[in-house]
Amino acid sequence: MIDKQKYTEYLICTPINYTCTNLSNHTDMSHDVISNFLKHEKHPPRELWDHVKGLINDGHESCLIIDDSVQNKQYSKSIELVKLQYSGATGGLVRGIAIVNLVHTDGQDYYPIDYRIYDKENDGKTKNKHFQEMIINAVSDKQLTAKNVLFDNWYASWKNLKLINTLGLFFITTLKNNRLVSLSEEEGWVHLEEIKWTDKQLKSGIIIKLKKIPFKMKLFKIVAKNGDIDWVITNNLGDTLTTEVVKKQNNLRWKVEQFHRELKQLTGSEKCQCRKARSQRNHIACCYHAWLSLKVYAKSIKSSLYQAREKLFSNYLRNELLDPRIRAFGVN
DSSP, X not given: OOOHHHHHHHHHXXXXXXXXXXXXXXXXXXXXXXXHHHHHOOOOTHHHHHHHXXXXXXXXXXXXXXXXXXXXXXXXXXXXXXXXXXXXXXXXXXXXXXXXXXXXXXXXXXXXXXXXXXXXXXXXXXXXHHHHHHHHHHHHTSOOOOOEEEEOGGGOOHHHHHHHHHTTOEXXXXXXXXXXXXXXXXXXXXXXXXXXXXXXXXXXXXXXXXXXXXXXXXXXXXXXXXXXXXXXXXXXXXXXXXXXXXXXXXXXXXXXXHHHHHHHHHHOTTOOOOOSHHHHHHHHHHHHHHHHHHXXXXXXXXXXXXXXXXXXXXXXXXXXHHSOXXXXXXXX
């Protein structure tokens, strides 16, 4: 028989092939037993939270990061949940399964605490709707005390900004270059690039308003070494908030990108070939638990997740180098 634990452990230890056929070929379980497990089980995202909640270091200075990731299925013709959508990893449209992730970080460590699979055709929910539900759930059900919510400009809609403000949280996000802001009623609406900054404002930000949003915000101009500009806004109007502080907080968004990369490269989240949506959902759920297992083990041996997984194959390589089962042919 197979259960979630055995399937998760398979995802951790298989080096390349993540299919039901490969698992069947290396156990006494039939392909049908494995595929039926994926097809009929139900492992929702809340199971992840049950295991993560005791690991996170939550506090007012902690951050919640939201971003979506596409599980690339570009060669799949008949897998449910797969649709054509934009992928930041490829910089274009690919066929894949989109997941909206909520990651918690204390500034150092990071853990996924919730996720939603984008399936608007069946549940009617947009990515922004998933965004809103996960934020509300983090406050009301998970009762997290983290105050900062980080996300990119794709999620910086007026509805999302108003929701976060209503919940008593601080958002830190970026604006697109074409957004209009108001510095005062007299000046009206201006493009971001038209604003003239003093040295003091470059260090401490300026107060602005956006259309459809009744509260004021702070805008920061963050210039990278290569000249690229990030326009960062927050509803935290505290006097101690400086451009340098906001820059550091905004840079924490990179942790969700790191999580996305680890999930794909270390757990085979993109590799399941099952056609049914339920099978894909269960495979992805087990991938999150495989990542979490690697994370806990990596912390225990004080290594990266990549180093922790490589240790699984080190004994095999040592033994083969000492006494290779396949000898080099025709080499003097």
